[in-house]
Amino acid sequence: MRAVLVVALGLALGACTDTAPAVAPHIVLVVCDTLRADHLPVYGYHRDTAPALSAWAGSGLVFEQVTAPSNWTRPSMLSVFSGRHPEERRQLRPGEPFPTEVPLLAELLRDAGYETVGVSANPFMTPGLGAARGFDLFVPIGRRPPEDGSRWKHLIATGAVVERVEYVLQTRPDSDAPVFLYVHLMDPHLPYDPPEDHRGFTPPDYAGGFDGAWKDFLPLHRLAAPDVLGAEDRAQVIGLYDGEIARMDAGLVELRALVAEHLADRPVLTLLTADHGEAFGEGESGRWAHGHGTGPWIAGVPLVLHGLDALGPRASGSASVPARGRVPTRVGLVDVLPTLLDVVGVPHPPDLDGRSLLDPVPGREFIVYRAHPRPDQDELAVVRDALRAERRPAGWQLVRDDDGREEPVQDRAALAALERAAGVWSQASRRRLEAETAGTTIEVSDELRDQLEALGYLGVAVPSDDEDR
Numbered sequence: 085m086r087a088v089l090v091v092a093l094g095l096a097l098g099a100c101t102d103t104a105p106a107v108a109p110h111i112v113l114v115v116c117d118t119l120r121a122d123h124l125p126v127y128g129y130h131r132d133t134a135p136a137l138s139a140w141a142g143s144g145l146v147f148e149q150v151t152a153p154s155n156w157t158r159p160s161m162l163s164v165f166s167g168r169h170p171e172e173r174r175q176l177r178p179g180e181p182f183p184t185e186v187p188l189l190a191e192l193l194r195d196a197g198y199e200t201v202g203v204s205a206n207p208f209m210t211p212g213l214g215a216a217r218g219f220d221l222f223v224p225i226g227r228r229p230p231e232d233g234s235r236w237k238h239l240i241a242t243g244a245v246v247e248r249v250e251y252v253l254q255t256r257p258d259s260d261a262p263v264f265l266y267v268h269l270m271d272p273h274l275p276y277d278p279p280e281d282h283r284g285f286t287p288p289d290y291a292g293g294f295d296g297a298w299k300d301f302l303p304l305h306r307l308a309a310p311d312v313l314g315a316e317d318r319a320q321v322i323g324l325y326d327g328e329i330a331r332m333d334a335g336l337v338e339l340r341a342l343v344a345e346h347l348a349d350r351p352v353l354t355l356l357t358a359d360h361g362e363a364f365g366e367g368e369s370g371r372w373a374h375g376h377g378t379g380p381w382i383a384g385v386p387l388v389l390h391g392l393d394a395l396g397p398r399a400s401g402s403a404s405v406p407a408r409g410r411v412p413t414r415v416g417l418v419d420v421l422p423t424l425l426d427v428v429g430v431p432h433p434p435d436l437d438g439r440s441l442l443d444p445v446p447g448r449e450f451i452v453y454r455a456h457p458r459p460d461q462d463e464l465a466v467v468r469d470a471l472r473a474e475r476r477p478a479g480w481q482l483v484r485d486d487d488g489r490e491e492p493v494q495d496r497a498a499l500a501a502l503e504r505a506a507g508v509w510s511q512a513s514r515r516r517l518e519a520e521t522a523g524t525t526i527e528v529s530d531e532l533r534d535q536l537e538a539l540g541y542l543g544v545a546v547p548s549d550d551e552d553r
């Protein structure tokens with residue numbers, strides 16, 4: 085794939101080691117699970133779901149077209165942590181840990197002298213499943229929902245995460261080392277159940293049954309057509325989702341205050357993004373949540389890089405982007421790792437698919453695939469600039485998707501090029517998987533199983549018409 089060649093060439097020229105800042109910054113990586121870009125005002129949403137994020141992003145760098153490689157957490161996060169597209173056959177089902185052969189971001193930063201700390205509210209991003217490799221300290225929220233089924237979203241919402249971050253930052257050892265802090269938030273994930281003061285986006289005269297309790301959302305896992313949900317219910321559900329974004333936005337203010345208080349000895353570089361988006365009945369399948377699909381509502385995520393201007397001449401000497409503003413070039417989650425390594429002057433590991441966000445180039449191809457569970461017909465798309473080639477039961481189709489609307493495009497050469505990119509990915513996937521030792525699986529503990537069930541995974545608590553989720 086072209087991305088692989090470009091990055092390999094950059095490494096050969098030593099492009100990633102001569103831009104290190106005089107002072108290594110603290111790095112804060114914030115992943116907002118299930119946050120689709122187009123529900124943020126900074127990406128043009130009509131509701132002011134995240135005013136604080138908008139103001140903060142105004143003094144940072146906003147990437148306008150960002151592709152997540154998958155519809156769910158684990159493959160996308162493997163991409164963030166490894167700088168590589170996940171392999172085609174990599175399902176990362178619940179008992180399958182991250183591959184141990186691939187160097188992960190926290191390991192590379194720890195080897196470079198960073199103190200590495202993670203706090204995660206997503207039960208898939210936990211030490212038991214390999215996500216904590218490279219972290220000196222990793223705090224999974226790990227709360228079991230109450231057995232009486234009462235409201236529990238607040239147990240994993242931003243406030244609960246911020247509490248842990250505060251504890252971690254207050255009690256960390258006296259050290260001059262720069263800190264890499266990874267924070268994984270879950271507010272926009274089902275069940276959407278924001279507190280009363282963040283319910284301003286729901287219809288005021290709504291008289292239906294969706295009030296935010298987990299049981300309300302069970303049908304969304306199996307709805308195949310948007311009109312199964314009436315217009316009022318649909319407005320209510322989306323209003324609740326938007327309310328979760330507002331709750332998260334308020335929590336992010338607290339998080340930034342904590343970082344400013346406890347990590348004041350060095351510049352702070354923050355990268356905020358999401359692992360995937362969320363569907364509200366869009367596209368051919370008309371599905372909800374994020375068990376299916378490769379469209380922009382699933383693959384289009386936000387990405388804001390903040391604090392570049394405090395790094396001095398670092399990176400700016402070779403970067404083709406300003407420290408503040410907006411970048412229209414399409415980039416991907418696969419670019420997170422090379423960016424952060426470049427900023428601190430750490431050489432890239434071999435065989436990356438990503439390249440630095442500070443030097444974006446148009447014309448790159450990004451894979452979006454549905455990892456798990458495997459349907460009969462694998463869902464796969466390749467995105468390049470404003471074009472998306474999608475593999476459908478009737479064959480490959482080309483659409484334009486730059487503004488979230490799908491318009492068929494007749495361009496045989498472009499379609500052939502994107503199909504070819506899928507083939508290259510497929511071949512590279514086979515090569516990488518063959519180089520690995522046989523995949524291992526681990527036993528999922530009862531506690532983890534409970535947590536995953538509560539979020540709609542494992543298909544035990546969730547009645548499903550087709551398969552596990």
Ligand SMILES: [Zn+2]
Pocket residue numbers: 117118156157158359360
């Ligand atoms: Zn996720």
